Amino acid sequence: MTRKFKKGGYTAILSVIVIAAVVVLNMIIGRLPEKVRQWDMSSSQIYTLGKTTNDLVKGLDKDVTIYVVGDPSAVDKRITSFVKRYEDLSSHVKVETLDSVLHPDQVSKLKATDDSLFVSCEANNKTEAVPFSSIIKMDQASYYSSGQIKETEFDGEGQLTSAISHVTNDVEKKIYVTEGHKEATFGATVSDMLKKSNLTVAPLNLLTGGSIPKDCELLLMNAPESDLAADEKKMVSDYLSGGGNVMILAGYSETDRPNLNEIINEFGLNLENGLAADTKNFYQNNPYYIFPTFPAGNELTQGTDAKSASLVLQSGAMTQLTTLPQGVEVTPFMETSEGGMLVTADKQTKGTYLLGAVAKKTMDSGASRLTVLTTPSLIDEGVNTSFTNLNNMNIFMNAVTANYPDVTNVSIPSKSLDVGYNTVTKGGLWGVIFVLVIPALTLGTGLVIWLKRRRL
Missing domain, CATH: 3.40.30 (Glutaredoxin)
Incomplete structure (x- = not known):
């Protein structure tokens, strides 16, 4: 066997080993989970x-x-x-x-x-x-x-x-949303989030309908500007007395709503006549644009991102009654800071005011649940599309799905594909470093290397 033949044989064997190693390595990598094979380097x-x-x-x-x-x-x-x-x-x-x-x-x-x-x-x-x-x-x-x-x-x-949640579950729920009191309509984001949790929305006019449907597991009122009629108040009260669930996004109204407030009073809460402000947690020097605080351990704030916040605008204010009605338990889940304030036409009253609370009433016939939010802007389309990192929608969906024991909040918001650029808004020292120091060092280093090579 010649030396040349031996050398060629070794090369061939080495090539086969390398090729086999590459094939085996590819097979191993192909079986790895996708998250291992491809890291998520996307900005969002x-x-x-x-x-x-x-x-x-x-x-x-x-x-x-x-x-x-x-x-x-x-x-x-x-x-x-x-x-x-x-x-x-x-x-x-x-x-x-x-x-x-x-x-x-x-x-x-x-x-x-x-x-x-x-x-x-x-x-x-x-x-x-x-x-x-x-x-x-x-x-x-x-x-x-x-x-x-x-x-x-x-x-x-x-x-x-x-x-996946839809095809693996047999649960499909309906939300009845009142109309006839100049209520606000749901925006595209809210409608999409409700659909993702397999919840359908049906309108309900209490006066023309004459009653609350028997299959109603949640009655929702979204920012009613005018008050309930006496007949409507009785329908809602009777529904709650029978173990029903009601959710009210009350908001601030310049019109008195005694019938609506009376229903809320029956569950230990009271809508105050005025706007909520916060002199401590506010946005862009406007105390009426509030970053709410959330009491720890509440089920409605679970899953919220601690790095982001919620933002509510022009909110009403609510307080808890000193003496709760029999069988009523109130759990606040959203409120102003200690720098809160109730603002009316003639005065400003400092204090911590409720912006959201759940009241449960235990009766012989069962239990009922009333969820009250004083700020419909929590689900305002403009607010949530302008500030995509807010927790607003997660809190709202938690509040909705909590009324259904067999429904889980699987409403996940979409992620932005907008390209984020790294910019320095205020140059200062960083501007001097990047604009002057680094370019000067680069040029100086290049000049030194060039001079050394010329001498060689």
């Missing part, structure tokens, strides 16, 4: 699943299949990578790619739609389709103004977690 953490999703998926006892329906070469890689994270959480979740170009017959058989995530649970015989357009949201207005479509939000977790 669009691939990171929160506690709500983790609790739901890890607690599944039924198999769920998520079909990625579409042309695999055209499906956004952010969606495919994101979906695989659900499969990593539970053995009950399986992700499959369904090529709508090569296998349109399979798409038709499943009754799925192209360019969507199709979620199926055979045990419940339920399915849910999530269009890709509902996951990666676009600003259509920018197309008409600039000719370019701008991506604004990624709602993968919110849409997919809601779909």
